[in-house]
Amino acid sequence: MVRLSKPSFSPDFFLLCLIATVVGASFIPARGVAVPWVETVADLAIALLFFLHGAKLSRTAILQGAGNWRLHVYVLASTYILFPAIGLAMIALFRSIADGLLLTGLLYLTLLPSTVQSSIAFTAIAGGNVAAAVCSASLSNLIGIILTPLLVGLLMAVDGESSALSWRSVQVIALQLLVPFLVGHMLRPWIGTFIERHKRLLMPIDRGSILLVVYSAFSAAVAGGIWSQVGIVDLSLLLLLSLMMLMIVMGANVGLARLVGLPRADMIVLLFCGSKKSLVSGVPMAGAVFPAAQVGIIILPLMIFHQIQLFLCAALANRFAREGATPQRPQLPRTAAEIEVAAQKLGLTIAKPCMAGVTANLLLLDRHADTLFATGKP
Amino acid sequence: MKQAVEIAAAVRSGQTSAMAVLEQCLAGLAAESGRLVAVTRILADRAWSEAAAVDAVIAAGRDPGPLAGVPYGVKDLFDVRGLPTTAGSSLYADAPPALADADAINRLNAAGAVLVATLNMDEFAYGFATINARHGTTRNPHDLDRLAGGSSGGSAAVVAAGLLPFSLGSDTNGSIRIPASLTGIYGIKPTHGALPMGGVFPFADSFDDIGLFTLSMADMQCLWQVLGGADAQASDPVRVARLGGRFRDNVDPEQIAAMDAIAPDGPLIELPDIARARSAAFLITAAEGGKLHREALSRDAMAFDPATRDRLIAGVLLPDPLYDAAQAFRADYKQRIVAIMADHDVLLAPATPCVAPLIADPRILIDGALSAARTDLGIHSQPISFTGLPSLSVPLRRPGCFPLGLQLIGKAGSEATLFRFAAMLEDKGLTGVTSPTGAYQGDAL
Numbered sequence: 001m002v003r004l005s006k007p008s009f010s011p012d013f014f015l016l017c018l019i020a021t022v023v024g025a026s027f028i029p030a031r032g033v034a035v036p037w038v039e040t041v042a043d044l045a046i047a048l049l050f051f052l053h054g055a056k057l058s059r060t061a062i063l064q065g066a067g068n069w070r071l072h073v074y075v076l077a078s079t080y081i082l083f084p085a086i087g088l089a090m091i092a093l094f095r096s097i098a099d100g101l102l103l104t105g106l107l108y109l110t111l112l113p114s115t116v117q118s119s120i121a122f123t124a125i126a127g128g129n130v131a132a133a134v135c136s137a138s139l140s141n142l143i144g145i146i147l148t149p150l151l152v153g154l155l156m157a158v159d160g161e162s163s164a165l166s167w168r169s170v171q172v173i174a175l176q177l178l179v180p181f182l183v184g185h186m187l188r189p190w191i192g193t194f195i196e197r198h199k200r201l202l203m204p205i206d207r208g209s210i211l212l213v214v215y216s217a218f219s220a221a222v223a224g225g226i227w228s229q230v231g232i233v234d235l236s237l238l239l240l241l242s243l244m245m246l247m248i249v250m251g252a253n254v255g256l257a258r259l260v261g262l263p264r265a266d267m268i269v270l271l272f273c274g275s276k277k278s279l280v281s282g283v284p285m286a287g288a289v290f291p292a293a294q295v296g297i298i299i300l301p302l303m304i305f306h307q308i309q310l311f312l313c314a315a316l317a318n319r320f321a322r323e324g325a326t327p328q329r330p331q332l333p334r335t336a337a338e339i340e341v342a343a344q345k346l347g348l349t350i351a352k353p354c355m356a357g358v359t360a361n362l363l364l365l366d367r368h369a370d371t372l373f374a375t376g377k378p
Numbered sequence: 379m380k381q382a383v384e385i386a387a388a389v390r391s392g393q394t395s396a397m398a399v400l401e402q403c404l405a406g407l408a409a410e411s412g413r414l415v416a417v418t419r420i421l422a423d424r425a426w427s428e429a430a431a432v433d434a435v436i437a438a439g440r441d442p443g444p445l446a447g448v449p450y451g452v453k454d455l456f457d458v459r460g461l462p463t464t465a466g467s468s469l470y471a472d473a474p475p476a477l478a479d480a481d482a483i484n485r486l487n488a489a490g491a492v493l494v495a496t497l498n499m500d501e502f503a504y505g506f507a508t509i510n511a512r513h514g515t516t517r518n519p520h521d522l523d524r525l526a527g528g529s530s531g532g533s534a535a536v537v538a539a540g541l542l543p544f545s546l547g548s549d550t551n552g553s554i555r556i557p558a559s560l561t562g563i564y565g566i567k568p569t570h571g572a573l574p575m576g577g578v579f580p581f582a583d584s585f586d587d588i589g590l591f592t593l594s595m596a597d598m599q600c601l602w603q604v605l606g607g608a609d610a611q612a613s614d615p616v617r618v619a620r621l622g623g624r625f626r627d628n629v630d631p632e633q634i635a636a637m638d639a640i641a642p643d644g645p646l647i648e649l650p651d652i653a654r655a656r657s658a659a660f661l662i663t664a665a666e667g668g669k670l671h672r673e674a675l676s677r678d679a680m681a682f683d684p685a686t687r688d689r690l691i692a693g694v695l696l697p698d699p700l701y702d703a704a705q706a707f708r709a710d711y712k713q714r715i716v717a718i719m720a721d722h723d724v725l726l727a728p729a730t731p732c733v734a735p736l737i738a739d740p741r742i743l744i745d746g747a748l749s750a751a752r753t754d755l756g757i758h759s760q761p762i763s764f765t766g767l768p769s770l771s772v773p774l775r776r777p778g779c780f781p782l783g784l785q786l787i788g789k790a791g792s793e794a795t796l797f798r799f800a801a802m803l804e805d806k807g808l809t810g811v812t813s814p815t816g817a818y819q820g821d822a823l
Contacts, residue, residue, distance in 0.1 A: 068717070263713040330697040342695050348676050350691065357688025358695070364753065365664055365692055368657035369700055372707065 014207055015307055021211045022303075025218030025296075026227060035219070039292065042216035045209035046284035047180040050145075052206060053281070054184025055195050056116075057138055068132045071266050075114070075136040078253055078274030080147060083110040084155060086245050094241065099234050101294060104156060105301040106241060108286065111151040112302070113144025115276040122313045126320030128268025136273040144281060145181055149173045152289055176288045210280060213287045214299070221296025230297065235304070242305040246312055249275045268320060272313060279306040329373045332366045334359070382448045382543040382597040386490065389447035392436065396429035396447030400492055403449040406541045407495060413522060415514040416535040417495045418454050419461070425449065425494040432490050443490035444600055451495035452546040453533045455503060456480040456588075457577035458496060465579040466499040466529075468512045469674060469681045480577030482546055482588055482605055489604040494542070498532030501683035503548055503581040504667055504690065505529050506556050506755035507740055511683035515737055518561055519814040520780055524734035525751060527557035530591070534561045537591045538781075540813060544592045544601060550581050551663060552729075552759025554589040555771035555785060559729035560755075562773040562781025563811050564592045564800070566602075567759075569790045570766035573605050582666035584708070585659065585763045593811050595801040598770075608791050612798040613723040621727040621787075623648035628731040628744050628757055630782055636774050637726040637784060640808060644726070649718065652761050655711055658704040659764040665701040668693025685752065708764060715765045719789050724799050728758045729771040729783035762787055770796045772809040781812070 030038040087110030091103045116137040123133035184191075218226070253274045257267035282302045286295050333342040336355055339362065343350050350358055380388075388394045404422060411417040435442040452458070455465040457476035464470045478484075483493060498516045500508055508516040508531025516531035518524040519539035526535040530547030534557030537545050547554045549567035558565025566589045573588050580586055590605075592598045603609065618641040626634060649655070668675075671682075671690050679687055719725075731754075732742055741748040744757060762769045767790055771783040788796045803809045 070717070070720075261713050261716060263717065264710055266717075330700040330703070332697065332700070333695055339695065343691075346672070346676075346694060348672070348679075348691065348694060351679060353684075354679060354688055354691060357684065358691045361664075361689050361692035362695060365661060365696060368660045371653050371657035372661065372700075372704060374654065 017207070017211055018214060018303060021214045022218050025215050026222050029219035029222040030216065031219075031223075038212075038216045038219065042213045042287060043176060045212045046176050046287055049206065049209040049280070049284050050177045051180035051184035052195065053141065054181035054186075055188050055191050057142060057185055057188075058134075058192075068129070068135070068266065070260075071129075071132055071262065071269060072136050072139055074253075074256060074260075074262075074270050075274045076140060076143065078249060078270065079114050079140050080111075080143075080151065082249060082252060082274075083245075083277070084151060086110060086248055088155065090241055090245065094237070098237050098241075099230060099297075101297045102230065102234055102238060102301060104294075105298040106238070106245075107156060108152065108298055109277050109282060109302040109305050110245070111148050111155065112277045112282045112285070113148060114140040114273050115278045115280070116141055118310065118313070119273040119276050122272045122317040123269055125317040126268045126272070127265065128272065128320075129263075129265040132266060133269045133273055136269055137276075140273065141278065141281065144278070145178060148281070148285060149177075149289060173285075173288050177285060206280070210283050213283050213295075214303075217283075217287060217292070217295035217299060219296075220292040221294075224293040224296075226297050230300070238301050238304050239308070242301065242308045243312075245305070246275060246309060250312075250316075271316070275313070276309055277302065277305060279303065329369065332362050332369060334362060334366065380543065381594045382445060382450075382491075382592070383594075383600050385448045385543060386444055386446045386600075389432065389490075390436070390441065394447075395436075396432035396442075396490075396492060397426070399447045400425055400429040400449055400494065403494060403542065407536075410539060410541055411495075411536065414517050414519060414526075414532075414535045414539060414541075416498050416516050416526070416532040416539075416541075417451070418464075418466075418498050418513050418532065419496040421458070421461075421494055421496070424458075424460075425492050428487065428492045432492065435490075443488065443604075445486060445604060446490035448491045448544070449494045449542055450486065450491050450544050450546070451497045451533065451536055451542050452480075452483060452493065453499050453503075453530050453548055454496045455499065455548060455579035456483060456496075456546060457579075458483065458493070461496075463577075463579050465503065466501045466510050466513065467683065467686075469678070471512075476577065478577065481574035483577070485574070485605055486546075486601075491604075495536070497530075497536060497545060497547075499547075500529035500531070500553075500752075501686040502579075502667065502671065502690070503529040503550060503553055504686045505752045506552060507752040508532060508557070509685065509740065509752060511685070517737070518734045520562065521734065523738065524736055524780070525560065525740060527560035527730070527734065527755060528752075529553040530565075531557045534558055534563060534565065534591050537561075537593060538563050538811075538814065544590060544597055546588060547591060548578060548581070548586060548588050549759075549763070550585045550587075551659060551763045552756035554591065555729045555759045555769060555783070556755050558591060558771040558773070559783030560734040560781060562783070562814075564590075564595065564598050564773065565771040565783075566590050566598065566793070566796075567763065567769045567771075568607060568793060569768040570763075572607055572768070572791070572793070580670060582663040582670075584662050584666060584705075585766075595797060595804050599797050599801070602793060602797065607793055610791055610794050612794040613792065614798075616723045616795060616799050617721065618644040618724045618726065618799070619647045619722045620644050621649060621725050622646040624652045624761075625649075625727045625758060629728045630732055632774065632776065632779075633728040633782055633784060636808065637728075640784075640803060641726060647718070647722070647725070649761070650714060651711065654707065655761040655764045656757065658707045658711070659760045661696065661700060661704040662708065664689065664693035665696045665704075666693075668696065712765055715767070716790075719767070723788060723792065723795050725785075725787040727762070727785045727787060729785045730755055730759075731757050733780035733782055759785065766790065768793050768796060770800055772800050772803060773811055775807055775810045775812060777812050784809070 508528035
């Protein structure tokens with residue numbers, strides 16, 4: 001059972017923390033001897049984060065929802081084919097007017113896996129197929145551990161190199177991401193229950209790690225002159241491109257769902273799981289893959305996209321919830337008086353010999369209406 | 379009665395004539411149909427004329443078609459040129475005569491078949507029992523004290539009794555599959571909209587289809603071709619699954635045993651929300667049936683069959699939002715079923731929950747309580763109609779026992795796969811028609 005909080009359009013506490021961290025790093029960046037310490041702690045935080053990811057990932061959830069394999073293929077295609085294609089197209093289109101590293105960051109976000117928690121939560125609010133969402137989002141994250149770095153290596157070039165994925169990056173990914181993830185996942189039989197039970201206690205570690213990486217990244221970025229490189233025009237353009245990207249992906253997913261005749265509940269899964277990008281995976285992974293001085297600017301588009309996807313998905317989930325809300329059960333006439341009134345409105349007169357039979361048949365239809373409205377929405 | 383393909387082969391080869399076949403057939407109907415209460419009109423003049431035309435074509439050295447001289451009957455809701463289409467109701471006994479034959483009749487006659495009778499039904503096809511106030515209750519040829527099922531009960535009874543080799547019926551929520559199961563013959567409800575509905579008195583547009591009753595799968599396949607049904611390639615191999623959940627409740631143990639024997643390794647799958655699907659079908663049928671007859675009910679409700687009348691009035695009184703909710707559920711449900719069917723070619727399910735009920739006590743046990751056969755014999759067929767998928771009722775071979783059928787349910791447009799699989803079951807002796815004791819033995823060949 002997924003427990004949900006009411007979706008909100010106001011920035012959440014974590015976003016405020018993120019903004020505060022970026023502002024803090026801009027004014028009080030880590031300098032001098034503090035830098036290697038902050039970077040080491042950030043590296044450890046990344047490893048811890050992926051350890052927790054591994055421990056939280058449920059293979060059972062993936063296997064239980066795996067029967068709906070076509071849906072999962074659509075979600076994965078949206079996450080790892082459609083998104084990167086749009087990212088590459090945007091780079092080609094806006095190369096001349098936007099900062100190169102920001103566009104790199106935009107492409108980077110398109111290569112990331114889907115979110116787990118918010119995808120599932122929005123699917124549940126919208127009345128979608130929660131079991132399938134759990135499977136799809138988990139599968140996307142599992143595959144992303146390997147596929148995202150590979151796509152980064154394949155599609156991105158950073159710092160004048162032909163590929164972002166150097167041998168050093170591969171080692172870092174293996175040590176910081178893959179090994180902790182696998183260790184965490186292997187230990188799941190022993191620590192999984194503890195982690196599930198103490199989600200609230202562990203959340204500060206989870207989120208604190210991300211904030212630490214962001215602080216480390218923006219400290220380096222500020223030292224590299226990020227705010228002289230990125231202005232309000234760039235940020236506005238990023239906002240616009242993120243919005244465009246999200247609209248294109250969502251439109252394509254709804255179109256595909258209609259084309260292949262997905263049921264509404266599965267269409268909602270495709271819409272929400274297929275259009276999300278994970279900040280929780282993306283920030284630490286960037287820390288592992290990209291040079292420290294570039295991480296800040298590369299994760300900036302992801303941070304902006306993250307908030308836009310939350311706003312838009314919250315609005316859509318609420319709308320789906322309203323549309324799919326259980327309609328009020330229409331009442332049938334049951335007594336002789338009610339039957340006569342209803343019949344008169346339709347220009348019918350119920351002759352006396354008919355009344356008993358009509359009443360009995362309406363009672364039967366009433367029972368069928370009860371059954372139709374018995375669980376959830378009809 | 380010989381199979382349709384055998385009769386046609388004999389007529390085409392000159393071994394017998396269409397007139398001789400018809401003579402034998404009319405004699406059988408005259409002798410036997412009265413006690414079955416299955417026939418509403420014998421169309422002797424028309425039949426003689428059609429049989430003569432077939433013989434004339436053969437005499438001229440031409441081929442009258444794959445159904446040369448094969449006699450058949452139609453449920454009393456098909457337009458027959460020159461006759462009122464009554465839909466089993468005295469309300470339309472004096473209606474203006476139909477100006478043309480129904481499309482299906484035209485196709486059969488073009489293939490050489492000879493129309494000989496119109497057949498009894500529940501008034502306006504609203505029932506699973508063929509209890510008709512005007513014509514009487516159709517009897518089951520296996521036991522005249524039992525129902526033949528409905529609403530196409532007359533069409534099933536004449537074929538099961540060996541009086542006609544095949545007949546046409548209509549199936550909205552089970553009106554072919556139920557009588558086929560209770561009388562022990564083959565009956566098909568095609569993919570919704572697959573067979574021509576022109577000239578057929580409607581009941582509930584969302585689910586109405588015409589279909590066939592036959593004595594063998596060879597006849598079924600031949601007639602399917604003649605009626606212009608889809609001719610898609612049959613799946614090979616056929617992936618068979620057994621329906622579980624509600625389809626294993628309210629069922630005869632022999633039906634379960636048969637399904638398990640047919641597909642011992644087939645997965646047992648559950649269709650979601652099956653009770654809701656049946657209820658939605660029930661509500662949509664009531665609303666559409668009521669709407670169709672609303673004007674006539676406001677004009678002269680007392681001219682209706684009392685049992686049908688009260689059901690139709692109740693349908694008229696259903697609030698529109700309830701109908702809309704049921705249709706919305708149906709639209710979503712059909713898509714869910716398509717996804718489930720992607721991994722299977724044939725689903726096995728019971729056609730009826732029990733053998734034919736007694737006419738003196740037309741009630742059946744559903745969930746441990748007695749309920750009206752007229753409304754509840756469709757417990758297993760109605761949810762399938764709701765999906766629009768094709769369903770073939772096949773008779774279990776069980777000599778000495780009252781008949782029982784299974785549904786073979788396929789993907790939309792996959793009748794060829796159902797036929798192929800049913801023919802295989804027939805060849806293995808798992809299914810097949812068992813003639814009732816004392817069935818008409820006249821033989822025109």
